[in-house]
C-alpha cells in the first residue's frame with residue numbers, strides 16, 4: 001500500500017499541534033481557505049501521482065536494468081546512506097533548477113503559491129512534477145542503486161521536509177547551518193530581494209553553502225511568503241497550470257522564434273524584448289500587496305469544512321485502493337475526487353458557479369452508487385452503498401441550503417472586503 005497513507009494521520013496530528021502552539025502564543029498560524037487549498041493540492045498531487053509515478057518508476061527501472069554501471073545491494077547500510085546522500089544532492093539541483101528554469105518553475109510554483117507558511121504549506125505539492133523531475137535522478141539508476149532504495153530515500157527526503165514548514169520553531173543554532181530547518185526554509189519561501197532563490201536543500205543545507213545559494217534569516221526583515229506573480233485563486237487545476245499557460249501565451253505572442261523557445265528555459269519572470277516593451281511590468285515591491293482573501297459567508301466555510309473532511313477520508317481511500325481497482329474505476333474515482341476539490345475551492349473563491357459544480361459532482365456520485373452498485377468499487381455490500389447514498393443526499397441538501405443562505409449574506413460579506 002502507498003506509504004503516504006500511513007503518514008496522513010501524522011500530518012494532521014502535527015497540524016493540530018502547530019495550531020495549539022500558535023493559539024497559546026496568540027499567534028495567527030493558519031488561514032482556513034489557504035489551508036484547505038494547500039492540503040487539497042497535496043491530495044491531488046498524491047492521487048494524480050498514483051498514475052504518473054508508474055511512468056517515472058518504469059523509466060528508472062528500465063535504465064537500472066539495461067544501463068547500470070554497478071550492481072549495488074539493497075542489503076547494505078552503506079548503499080542506503082550513500083543513496084540518501086546522493087538523492088539529497090540531486091534533489092538540490094532539481095529544486096534549484098525548478099526555480100531557475102521557466103518550464104521547471106511551472107511545475108514547482110504550486111509549492112510556493114501560498115502566502116502563509118505553516119505545515120499545510122508543506123503538503124502543497126505539484127501534480128506535474130513527473131514531466132521532467134525523473135531526469136534528475138537517473139544518475140542513481142546508472143550507478144546501480146536498486147529501485148527500492150531510490151523510492152525509499154526519495155520518500156525519506158520528502159517526509160523530512162514536512163516539519164521545516166512552520167513559523168512556530170525559531171532559530172536552532174548550528175543546526176540551521178547544516179540541515180534544512182524551519183528558519184532557513186522560511187527564507188526559501190520568501191519573495192524579499194535578499195531571500196529570493198535561496199536555500200534549496202532538502203535535508204542538508206550544506207549544499208547551499210557549498211554552491212553559494214545560502215541565506216540566513218534576518219530577524220530585522222520578516223519573510224514575506226508567496227511568489228512574485230501571486231496566483232490570487234484557490235482553484236487547484238489553475239494552480240497547476242498558471243505558469244504553463246503564461247509561458248504558452250508569451251510564446252504565442254512574442255515575434256522571434258528564438259524567443260518563443262528561450263522562454264521555456266530562461267528564468268521565471270524573463271520576458272522577450274518585444275513583450276517587455278509592449279507590456280512593461282512595474283518593479284516588484286513585496287510590501288505593496290494585500291494577501292488574497294476573498295470573503296465568503298460563514299455557512300459556506302462550514303459547508304466546505306465538512307465536505308473537505310469527508311473528501312480527505314475519500315482521498316485516503318482512493319490512495320489506498322486505486323492500485324487494486326480496475327483502471328476505469330481507479331481513473332473515475334481519481335477524477336471524481338479532483339472535481340470535488342475544484343468544487344470546494346470554487347466555494348472558497350465565492351464563485352457563482354460553485355453550488356452548481358458541487359451539485360454536479362454529488363449527482364455524479366449518486367449515479368455511480370445507483371448504476372455501479374458500490375462506492376467506486378469498494379466492498380461492504382448494500383449497507384455501505386446505502387450509507388454512502390445517504391451522505392451524498394445530505395451533502396446535496398446542505399449545498400442547496402448554503403447556496404441560499406450564502407446568497408442572503410452576500411451583500412454584507414462583499415461590503416467587508
Ligand SMILES: [Zn+2]
Nearest residue numbers: 095099108111
Ligand atoms: Zn522551492
Ligand SMILES: [Zn+2]
Nearest residue numbers: 111122165185
Ligand atoms: Zn517548502
